[in-house]
Amino acid sequence: MNPVTPNQTTSDATGVAAASGQPSPTFSPLYQQIKGLITQSLQSGEWKPGEMIPSEVELANRFKVSQGTVRKAIDELAAENLVMRRQGKGTFVSTHHEARAHFRFLRLMPDEGVPHYPESTFIEVKRLRAPAEVARLLDLKSGDAVVYIKRVQNFDGVPTIVEELWLPGLIFKGLTAERLNEYKGPMYGLFESEFGTRMIRAQEKIRAVCAEAGDAALLRVAAGTPLLCAERVSFTYGDKPVELRRGLYLTERHHYQNDLI
Amino acid sequence: MNPVTPNQTTSDATGVAAASGQPSPTFSPLYQQIKGLITQSLQSGEWKPGEMIPSEVELANRFKVSQGTVRKAIDELAAENLVMRRQGKGTFVSTHHEARAHFRFLRLMPDEGVPHYPESTFIEVKRLRAPAEVARLLDLKSGDAVVYIKRVQNFDGVPTIVEELWLPGLIFKGLTAERLNEYKGPMYGLFESEFGTRMIRAQEKIRAVCAEAGDAALLRVAAGTPLLCAERVSFTYGDKPVELRRGLYLTERHHYQNDLI
DNA sequence: GAGTGGTCTAGACCACCCG
DNA sequence: GGGTGGTCTAGACCACTCG
Incomplete structure (x- = not known):
């Protein structure tokens, strides 16, 4: 060559x-x-x-x-x-079906004790037309089909994360609440195995916000409780954005871990 | 060999x-x-x-x-x-006297516009005895001398960061408010040139908190405003911890940027 | 043109894993 | 013992920078 x-x-x-x-x-x-x-x-x-x-x-x-x-x-x-x-x-x-890979995209760590993976409860799974902002970030046209997911994640039974996801409808056709509930392990494993889409890297923008009533209820805290808000865009091969995610993290017993190197 | x-x-x-x-x-x-x-x-x-x-x-x-x-x-x-x-x-x-290096340790980016470096106003600089927690993180003995610094950082004149630092007194002997005020550019540049201590990596733990009255006043926001709280331990050669830092970031027009790779 | 890092090759040998 | 990645060497040439 x-x-x-x-x-x-x-x-x-x-x-x-x-x-x-x-x-x-x-x-x-x-x-x-x-x-x-x-x-x-x-x-x-x-x-x-x-x-x-x-x-x-x-x-x-x-x-x-x-x-x-x-x-x-x-x-x-x-x-x-x-x-x-x-x-x-x-x-x-590389595969997301590995303990190694799990914490590459989950940076929320317990203040004490060893890190472990949370359990998911799905609140809502539906298809909808992409709002302008979602379309822009996912490189779609406004109005294109997207899958919307809302879930709560628990550590040791304590609700700690409220998360919303938007996924391109074309790629994630057939993604239902049932399949999400059946599946054990990180969602990225499911995406990789069942939808042939591997997340390779992601960008996060993190802010502090006040919990709104609905999210506060899901996390069983008072409205107004300060939460970390992480907005993530994930990319697959060819720097193609294939996931938008907005996570609200309760940081009373956990923290977002980051290494500056 | x-x-x-x-x-x-x-x-x-x-x-x-x-x-x-x-x-x-x-x-x-x-x-x-x-x-x-x-x-x-x-x-x-x-x-x-x-x-x-x-x-x-x-x-x-x-x-x-x-x-x-x-x-x-x-x-x-x-x-x-x-x-x-x-x-x-x-x-x-490598040196911290470079635009390149500045944003390796400052991850707060404006939501719009190009990143630039903030201006510092020093609130307090004093020597004190290390509280137990500080001593533990800096690998000192409780009661050892440390330099304490509190400052506010402004982007375009808007106060956005309130920061407290604890530095080992032995290394940073002679660090005064005057020298900090004289110096232009990132503090790590000063530490490198004047105190022979180069920060090479750091660990951050990030949480969401409510602004307390004093900090809220410095940031000119209402008490209770949600803030990002970043607790950083910085290391020099030999994985020796040489800085403890607690930053409160106002994230109304800025966000903490992180790449997951 | 001389000096620097950057690429590419070919071959040898080592450490590790497994049947 | 045979396969795999990991280390080390020696030598050639290329791309870049500067005087």
């Missing part, structure tokens, strides 16, 4: 670049291109979450590059949590 | 491993040891913030390893923001 823009690389001749004879306006290193190809295979489902991807030597042969180049590509994918390396075993497609 | 297990950090070729014949109980790759040595030089001030460190080939010669090994060590240091690589120029010790 040859790089896309004029590049040395002694190995073979058939590169895509040779045809284009352009100078290098946009230089992209070989390992980045390999990374792109591997990402495509992840996205297309050639290797499914939890499965092992081909070994480094195998990929090196397939792409006609050295193992070191494949290695650097996979290094970056591992750093982005798209794959996980396990020495002596292989490289595996 | 040879690895520690099977061998020691000496630069000769013999190595202790051959003698011991033991399997490796604690194996540390060579590049990690190089990384440690470079970190020591950073910590000792052999290369100061903003300065260029020796080139990769130079370090490779010094440590008697290949350039690739030095490279991998520096890669990790760069990933941890201890150094910055600039192609064609060199590798430089």
Whole structure:
């Protein structure tokens, strides 16, 4: 394999670049291109979450590059949590069906005791037309179908999170309260397994708000109680937004944990 | 230079491993040891913030390893923001005197408009004996001297942050309101230049609280207004805690930005 | 043009896992 | 023992910066 823009690389001749004879306006290193190809295979489902991807030597042969180049590509994918390396075993497609992954997207920790995953009670699940603001954030057209979900999450039986979600209707066709109730574990696991949509990264904007009457009742606190409000947009492959979420967190016995590095 | 297990950090070729014949109980790759040595030089001030460190080939010669090994060590240091690589120029010790670095530790962003750095007004600067809780978090003994600082930060003249800090008195001897007022730019820049203490990472715990009367007055809002409360412990080299900070953020026109990756 | 970091290769060997 | 990822080396060439 040859790089896309004029590049040395002694190995073979058939590169895509040779045809284009352009100078290098946009230089992209070989390992980045390999990374792109591997990402495509992840996205297309050639290797499914939890499965092992081909070994480094195998990929090196397939792409006609050295193992070191494949290695650097996979290094970056591992750093982005798209794959996980396990020495002596292989490289595996990341999945949300793992304790490891659960707390990457749940940052609310108990002030004391060990973190554990909350239980969900679904308040409402329905389809509706996307309001302008939701459409904008999900990159849809205003009025497009979206799935709306409202749930409460309990830690040790104590209601602590009230959450609303908006999901693109096209992708999450057939998502019902029943399927949500049946499913055990984090919703992202369900989304990954049943709807072929893997959340890769997310952006959150956090504010402090006063609990309104309805939410206060769900959390069994007085109206006006201060709550953390986290508005999240989650992205799948290709930086495509596929989830909007607004969580209200009761932070009397929990806190939002963040590392600045 | 040879690895520690099977061998020691000496630069000769013999190595202790051959003698011991033991399997490796604690194996540390060579590049990690190089990384440690470079970190020591950073910590000792052999290369100061903003300065260029020796080139990769130079370090490779010094440590008697290949350039690739030095490279991998520096890669990790760069990933941890201890150094910055600039192609064609060199590798430089990170410093807080840079626009780049400012927003690594200030996550409060305006809902609209471009981020910019707030102005500080210092309310109180004094020395006191560490309360038990402060001492615990700063790894001091209860009653040890600490510097206490209270300030308000304004965005465009609007008071938005009330912050309290506790710093180990031993390190921050001579930190006065005057010096804080004289200094322009982020406090971490002052700490780095004047007190030889560089913050390299921090942990934050975030909650929602109601503004108490005093803080509400400083922020010019009603008592009871919901505020974000961020409690931060900052660390310097060797994971040594050197700052405790409690910030109250008014989130009516700002939000705490966080990326989940 | 000289010096720096960045990419790519090829080959060797090590640590780890499993049958 | 054979496969996998992990480390280390040596050498070549490229892209970038600056004098």
